[in-house]
Amino acid sequence: MKSVERHIADVLELVEPLDPIELDLLRAHGAVLAEPVTSAVSLPAFDNSAMDGYAVVADDVAAAAPDRPVTLPVVADIPAGDPGAHAIRPGMCARIMTGAPMPAGATAVVPVEWTDAGVARVAVHRPARAGNAVRRAGEDVEAGTRVLRDGVRIGAAELAVLAAVGRRAVRVRPRPRVVVLSTGAELVEPGDPVGPGQIWESNSYMLAAAVLDAGCVAYRHGFVADDPAAVLGTLEDLLVRADLVLTTGGVSMGAYDVVKEALARLGTVRFEKVAMQPGMPQGFGTVGEPGTPIITLPGNPVSAFVSFHLFVLPVLRRLRGMPPEPLPSVPARLLVPVSSPPGRRSYLRAVLDYDRGDGGPGYAVRPAVRQGSHQLSALAETNALVVVPEEVTDVPAGGVVEVLQLPTGAA
Ligand SMILES: Nc1nc2c(c(=O)[nH]1)N[C@H]1C(S)=C(S)[C@@H](COP(=O)(O)OP(=O)(O)OC[C@H]3O[C@@H](n4cnc5c(N)ncnc54)[C@H](O)[C@@H]3O)O[C@H]1N2
Numbered sequence: 294m295k296s297v298e299r300h301i302a303d304v305l306e307l308v309e310p311l312d313p314i315e316l317d318l319l320r321a322h323g324a325v326l327a328e329p330v331t332s333a334v335s336l337p338a339f340d341n342s343a344m345d346g347y348a349v350v351a352d353d354v355a356a357a358a359p360d361r362p363v364t365l366p367v368v369a370d371i372p373a374g375d376p377g378a379h380a381i382r383p384g385m386c387a388r389i390m391t392g393a394p395m396p397a398g399a400t401a402v403v404p405v406e407w408t409d410a411g412v413a414r415v416a417v418h419r420p421a422r423a424g425n426a427v428r429r430a431g432e433d434v435e436a437g438t439r440v441l442r443d444g445v446r447i448g449a450a451e452l453a454v455l456a457a458v459g460r461r462a463v464r465v466r467p468r469p470r471v472v473v474l475s476t477g478a479e480l481v482e483p484g485d486p487v488g489p490g491q492i493w494e495s496n497s498y499m500l501a502a503a504v505l506d507a508g509c510v511a512y513r514h515g516f517v518a519d520d521p522a523a524v525l526g527t528l529e530d531l532l533v534r535a536d537l538v539l540t541t542g543g544v545s546m547g548a549y550d551v552v553k554e555a556l557a558r559l560g561t562v563r564f565e566k567v568a569m570q571p572g573m574p575q576g577f578g579t580v581g582e583p584g585t586p587i588i589t590l591p592g593n594p595v596s597a598f599v600s601f602h603l604f605v606l607p608v609l610r611r612l613r614g615m616p617p618e619p620l621p622s623v624p625a626r627l628l629v630p631v632s633s634p635p636g637r638r639s640y641l642r643a644v645l646d647y648d649r650g651d652g653g654p655g656y657a658v659r660p661a662v663r664q665g666s667h668q669l670s671a672l673a674e675t676n677a678l679v680v681v682p683e684e685v686t687d688v689p690a691g692g693v694v695e696v697l698q699l700p701t702g703a704a
């Protein structure tokens with residue numbers, strides 16, 4: 294059987310980062326930057342006040358005290374947005390608001406709380422050192438420096454930086470478009486009546502949501518019956534929209550496992566067994582001309598879920614122009630013993646939390662009781678996967694295991 298690492302390397306070969314496009318700021322939210330962004334301007338662009346108060350010459354107020362206030366004439370009133378043509382000389386001051394340009398000649402700002410808040414004249418009762426409450430031009434960003442690097446995901450903070458340096462649009466890699474297709478004659482749309490032997494379909498919902506959470510566009514096609522012609526026809530129709538196709542079901546040894554049969558005609562897909570539990574039967578390759586990458590996940594819901602997080606997430610990251618890193622991992626103390634089949638690496642659904650035992654700072658992990666690859670219920674509160682290596686069959690409670698952290702939501 295093939296190793297998990299080998300399979301990850303193979304599926305990653307399927308894709309390259311998508312070609313960059315130019316998008317307006319808000320539409321670029323969630324996309325990955327495809328250019329380093331340099332600021333043409335300094336930020337702040339001009340010396341300005343950090344507080345509402347009075348711009349002064351610091352030396353003038355050096356001796357100010359509550360019992361000996363220094364009184365100065367107020368020669369200008371400078372709100373934020375003022376074009377900034379004011380100047381003061383020693384012995385004068387200007388009323389100034391937060392964000393307003395410092396008048397020439399001023400060396401400090403006295404906050405209004407340190408004064409009597411006068412309008413024509415002001416009494417200052419505390420000294421301010423030179424530079425007090427002044428935000429210098431360029432102290433945040435110097436003109437010509439890089440503010441964002443190529444490959445960062447544009448979240449709220451990055452959008453703020455882009456807007457602040459005056460960008461209206463940016464070059465980004467578009468969100469990958471992922472078609473999700475389930476197969477199986479037993480599947481019924483949730484809520485529709487189920488007959489004998491039928492079940493409500495869940496994989497396409499799970500995968501579409503996981504694709505969205507991974508910052509991609511999901512086209513949930515629903516499901517097709519176990520008929521190779523139907524699978525083929527549907528795939529051909531969907532390819533135009535797809536940067537990646539995900540299917541579930543029909544990849545094992547069953548007589549009606551039609552994904553295998555259909556794809557043998559339409560593309561170059563390899564079906565293999567990966568030494569893992571759950572998620573052993575896997576397939577990948579391309580379909581159509583030019584080849585659209587396809588990953589065929591096993592039908593068992595938990596197998597599809599685990600396979601998505603191990604194999605599909607890195608592929609989506611690469612398409613987005615991000616490093617195709619695996620899930621982050623931490624060591625954790627097992628709260629209950631676990632077992633695993635020999636020769637296969639187990640990924641046990643589990644709840645990871647801070648260790649509340651005597652073990653000091655660190656993590657503790659509790660695998661779910663129900664670990665069957667059909668037992669969806671345990672997934673609901675799962676936030677992690679416990680890894681039990683191929684050669685290990687039992688780990689006692691208290692043993693330290695590697696734990697993969699599952700994504701917590703939209704990326
Ligand atoms: N003789 C063997 N049988 C099986 C093997 C094997 O090696 N030899 N492997 C088992 C393993 S491991 C897995 S995983 C599954 C993989 O099955 P398929 O990918 O062929 O998927 P199906 O047969 O279509 O379905 C399996 C199971 O999952 C349910 N399912 C499928 N799709 C959905 C869906 N969209 N929503 C909800 N549930 C779904 C389906 O009803 C079946 O119960 O094969 C084992 N068998």
Ligand code: MOO
Nearest residue numbers: 571572573596666
């Ligand atoms: O690989 Mo299957 O996933 O064990 O149920």
Ligand SMILES: [Mg+2]
Nearest residue numbers: 543545547550
């Ligand atoms: Mg099957």
